[in-house]
Amino acid sequence: MRQTLAETIISFLLGAAWALVLLGAAFLFWSFFPFGIVIALMAALVGSLFGLLFVVLLEVAALQFEKMRELRRQTKILESIKVSLESFDDAALRDH
Template sequence: MKHSFTESIISFLLGASWALVFLGAGLLFWSFLPFGIIIALMAGIVGSLLGLFFVVILELASLQYEKHRELKRQTDILLAIKELMESSNNASLRDN
């Protein structure tokens, strides 16, 4: 499957966002662990929120590109069907 430059950038940034999720969660978890496991878990969740926000945004962008590609493909198919129907109508009109 051929990807555009923008789709490649989105895929790269998506991977970087997942790394940010794990890095933020792990860093804050280990930083707050001396204060207790419950506080460390909450800090880890808070630390992952920024990365998760970027993951959601980039996934939405990726879905929009897929939707656009699928609509273009369906439009090409419908135009081909229209041309076939017009050519068959013209052929049947010439026969009569």
């Protein structure tokens, strides 16, 4: 499957967003660890939300590209079926 430049950039940014999730969660976890494990876990969750937002947005963009590719493929198939049916109808009309 060949990817466009935009899809390649989205894939790269998706990896960067996951890195942001991990770094944000780890940084805030270790920053709040002296205050207790429960507070550190809540801080890690809050720290990962910004990156997770980007992950969701980039996944939606990737799905839209995939949807567009699939619709193009289905359109080609439907056009070939239409041409086949039209040639079949023309042949049937000539026989009568």
